[in-house]
Amino acid sequence: MSQNKKGVIAYVISLALLLISIWLGIAVGSVNIPLSTLWDKETDPTAYSILWNIRMPRVMLAALIGASLAIAGAAFQGLLKNPLADPYTLGISSGASVGAVATIYFSISLPLLGTFTLPVFSMLGAAITMIIVMTFARLVDRTMKMETLILTGVIFSSFLGSCISLMIALTGEQLRLIMGWLLGSVSMRGWPYVQMIIPFVIVGVLLIWLNRRELNAMIYGEERAKHLGVDVKRSKYIILAGGSMLTGAAVAVSGTIGFVGLVVPHMVRMIIGADHRLLLMLSFINGASLLVICDLVSRTIIAPTELPIGVITAFIGAPIFAYIFYKQRRKGGA
Amino acid sequence: MLKVEHISGGYGATPIIKDVSFTVPKGKILGILGPNGSGKSTLLKVISGVLPASAGRILLDDKEINTYSTKELAKKMAVLPQLHANAFSNSVRDAVSLGRYPHQSSFFASWSEQDEQAVQTAMMQTGVQQYEHAYLEYLSGGEQQRTFIAQALAQCAGLLLLDEPTNHLDIAHQQQILDMIRKEALECELTVVSVFHDMNLASLYCDELLLMDKGQVKAFGKPHEVLLETQIAGVYGARVATYAHPELPKPQVTQLPKLKQENLFAAVTMEHFTITDNFVQFQADAPLKVISSAVYNAGMGWYTTFINRTVEPTYYYENMKEELLSFLTARGFVPTNTVMMLTALEAQNAVIESYADGLVIVAVTAGVGNAVDVTRAFEQDEQPHIGTINTWVIINGKLSDEAFYQAMITATEAKTKALAEENIRDARTGTIATGTSTDSLLIAATQIGDEMPYAGPVTTIGKWIGRGVFEATSKAIAKYKMEG
Structure with a gap:
């Protein structure tokens, strides 16, 4: 009973925060736009255009990416039983980055895809990396234990990271472009990018959400989960696939935005506990809010210059994480 | 009923347990004893399907155990492994509720009256309902252990596999848990296979004992047939003496220190x-x-x-x-x-x-x-x-x-x-x-x-x-x- 009530309250507050964030995100900027512009096209056509063609897609993209990274982070932390896991732990983001950086480095632009060459290559990079990481982990250890997965992720992350470093070292004029992409941004993307990631978000979230009870069992270990009747292998693959899909899609359109996937699940867990039936969707909602706010800060704090959003999330995220870490250890009495 | 026929198995290529056979009838408690590294826990892992058996077969209710689906098996067999630290924790109630997982449908799981009943009973039997809303990480080892026992009981399975269930428990709680398991075995025909560290507890609560030595069965039978001074001394390499329990017809074992205390x-x-x-x-x-x-x-x-x-x-x-x-x-x-x-x-x-x-x-x-x-x-x-x-x-x-x-x-x-x-x-x-x-x-x-x-x-x-x-x-x- 009280658990349900707690859940309802948490959902109401989180959704309210999201609505406020979105409202701030579309209203505040170089031009302040009143809320009425949403439906009132006649009074100020310019404002209407800014809102619907620039601000709205940008806010929606930020929300979707924040949500995807946060829910993927929550799922990976639960699956890997590791509070320091995030969507990037398994190296999928590094794969996506290699795809993106290579596109910039070699100035690839396929005729059919045009400007979408980069996100498509990035997604390909993520998909290939996911397959290689899982295959390798399976080769090392048939049962694919969580420890094996984490180590495999570390190996591939560092290898792919050095590939990116190599390209950065060798590049000349594209350095700014590459760095800008790596730090992450949701600006100047527009509706097509939103449309591009929506299917991945829906499928990824669904795959993870269907395994919410299995994740609850798996935080007690794979063996315990198996004894409780969970088909651990199947759930593991589904959660990994869902999480990778979300991560790959998010990184492909916005670069490697850090800390959302690490911090948001922790904040939610601190408040409502590790029950994935609540944790997953609440991380999703609050991840969206956090990234919308971070994006707002990144474009307004030293306007007209726009900071990369990845700088802001880490800037805000690191102290929050430090605070949670401190509080949690103190609470534990250690 | 659990029937184990000539099983071998373990980690990797070399089997840790070799040619183990025994039967546990419905409603009976079997205790597995043996020194460290004798294969007790490995045997339990092979029976519960965590480790594969390289030879032999395991029959649960006359059906081979690997023909059950994971979920079907969880309805028939509950397992309590040794306690591990967890990175995240839930409330006691949430943890016990997970025991109902195999009884719920996959997609839109609804919480039935029966689920609630099973969880309440399990929490009552183990005496954890007073901590119902507490988070596991803030409980003592004994309280956590009892929560996981409650989780296993909530599965309402006919076979219960336990690995040192009284670890972390003081004697009052040892008694409470083992008396409760004994009662379940007597009244509800619960079949129990449990690894024991303490021979005396095993003797008191088990119908039959299985003594393991270097991965093989050294002795299998009633407590007085297994707990023989020379046999225990041989397997454990420790001097012991047996004596009668003051109230029950069960042998007890006491240690004889090697050091002379003149x-x-x-x-x-x-x-x-x-x-x-x-x-x-x-x-x-x-x-x-x-x-x-x-x-x-x-x-x-x-x-x-x-x-x-x-x-x-x-x-x-x-x-x-x-x-x-x-x-x-x-x-x-x-x-x-x-x-x-x-x-x-x-x-x-x-x-x-x-x-x-x-x-x-x-x-x-x-x-x-x-x-x-x-x-x-x-x-x-x-x-x-x-x-x-x-x-x-x-x-x-x-x-x-x-x-x-x-x-x-x-x-x-x-x-x-x-x-x-x-x-x-x-x-x-x-x-x-x-x-x-x-x-x-x-x-x-x-x-x-x-x-x-x-x-x-x-x-x-x-x-x-x-x-x-x-x-x-x-x-x-x-x-x-x-x-x-």
């Missing part, structure tokens, strides 16, 4: 006796192993002080135990370390004699006013009268259990002979008396020095007991006659 023992002499107005006291420097029919601390045990207390002929108390205790504490004796007898005779009448340079010391007080011929005692139904023969036989030596009982017989025979020689008769029948109606005997040994496996009439110690008790009793009777 300072725990000491020889005794006549110097250790003192006679006061109220009692004869024997005060040793170290505890003696004692077997006695005394009024206070009868039976077998280790005691340092023996008291033969003089009481009024009319001595009677509703709660005698309490009176005896208050007597001892008032005089500064340690009640747990003292054996006490009662007599109506003055302490000065005690005869204390030493034989064979102090090998045997005999102390006797004899009042024969109530002498009885035991062979004719059945003829009359009578309350005991005043007058009793209290005999202490204290030996400087190491007696076996057998020798203790033989010493009692030898001493009794010698006493009876003394009564005959002194021509003490049963007042009612006129026949030679064999003793009095309230005689008491104490045999004590220092348990250092010479080993004395037997104490019958032809052994050295038996001869001295026979002579000592006869002479001392005769003297005491003579004294009694003179006083009279």
Whole structure:
């Protein structure tokens, strides 16, 4: 009973925060736009255009990416039983980055895809990396234990990271472009990018959400989960696939935005506990809010210059994480 | 019913367990014992399907275990592994509720009345409902252990596999959990297979035991068939002795330390006796192993002080135990370390004699006013009268259990002979008396020095007991006659 009530309250507050964030995100900027512009096209056509063609897609993209990274982070932390896991732990983001950086480095632009060459290559990079990481982990250890997965992720992350470093070292004029992409941004993307990631978000979230009870069992270990009747292998693959899909899609359109996937699940867990039936969707909602706010800060704090959003999330995220870490250890009495 | 047929298996290529077979009928508890690394936990893991069996098969309700789906198996078999630390934690209630996972449908799981009932029952049985809303990480190891037991019970499976279920638990909770499991086995036909670290607990609660040694079955059977001194000593490489449980027909095992603890023992002499107005006291420097029919601390045990207390002929108390205790504490004796007898005779009448340079010391007080011929005692139904023969036989030596009982017989025979020689008769029948109606005997040994496996009439110690008790009793009777 009280658990349900707690859940309802948490959902109401989180959704309210999201609505406020979105409202701030579309209203505040170089031009302040009143809320009425949403439906009132006649009074100020310019404002209407800014809102619907620039601000709205940008806010929606930020929300979707924040949500995807946060829910993927929550799922990976639960699956890997590791509070320091995030969507990037398994190296999928590094794969996506290699795809993106290579596109910039070699100035690839396929005729059919045009400007979408980069996100498509990035997604390909993520998909290939996911397959290689899982295959390798399976080769090392048939049962694919969580420890094996984490180590495999570390190996591939560092290898792919050095590939990116190599390209950065060798590049000349594209350095700014590459760095800008790596730090992450949701600006100047527009509706097509939103449309591009929506299917991945829906499928990824669904795959993870269907395994919410299995994740609850798996935080007690794979063996315990198996004894409780969970088909651990199947759930593991589904959660990994869902999480990778979300991560790959998010990184492909916005670069490697850090800390959302690490911090948001922790904040939610601190408040409502590790029950994935609540944790997953609440991380999703609050991840969206956090990234919308971070994006707002990144474009307004030293306007007209726009900071990369990845700088802001880490800037805000690191102290929050430090605070949670401190509080949690103190609470534990250690 | 669980049937394990010739299974081998373990980690990697080399099997840890080899050719293990056993059957556990419905409603029975099987305990798995064995030293560290003998394959107990591995066996449990193979049965529960965590590790593959490289040979043999496991049948659960006549169906091979690997033909069940994970979820179907979880409905039939609940497993409690050893406790592990978890990175994240849920509330106790959430953790126990997970036990209902196999009973819920995959997509839109609804919480039924039955689910709620099972969770409440499991929490009640393990006594965790008081922490229902607490988070696991803030509970003690024992509370966590009980939560996971509740989780396994909530599965409502017919077979329960446990790996050291009483780990982290104090004895009250050990009892609570094991009594509860025992009750479930008896009343609900729950079948249990449990790894035990503690042989005594296993003996108390299990119907059958399986002793593992180097991955193989060393013994399988009832507790008294498995817990044999030589077998346990051989498998564990530790000196042990078995003894009977005070209430249940189950063997218990105790350790015999290899290190000699000589300072725990000491020889005794006549110097250790003192006679006061109220009692004869024997005060040793170290505890003696004692077997006695005394009024206070009868039976077998280790005691340092023996008291033969003089009481009024009319001595009677509703709660005698309490009176005896208050007597001892008032005089500064340690009640747990003292054996006490009662007599109506003055302490000065005690005869204390030493034989064979102090090998045997005999102390006797004899009042024969109530002498009885035991062979004719059945003829009359009578309350005991005043007058009793209290005999202490204290030996400087190491007696076996057998020798203790033989010493009692030898001493009794010698006493009876003394009564005959002194021509003490049963007042009612006129026949030679064999003793009095309230005689008491104490045999004590220092348990250092010479080993004395037997104490019958032809052994050295038996001869001295026979002579000592006869002479001392005769003297005491003579004294009694003179006083009279």
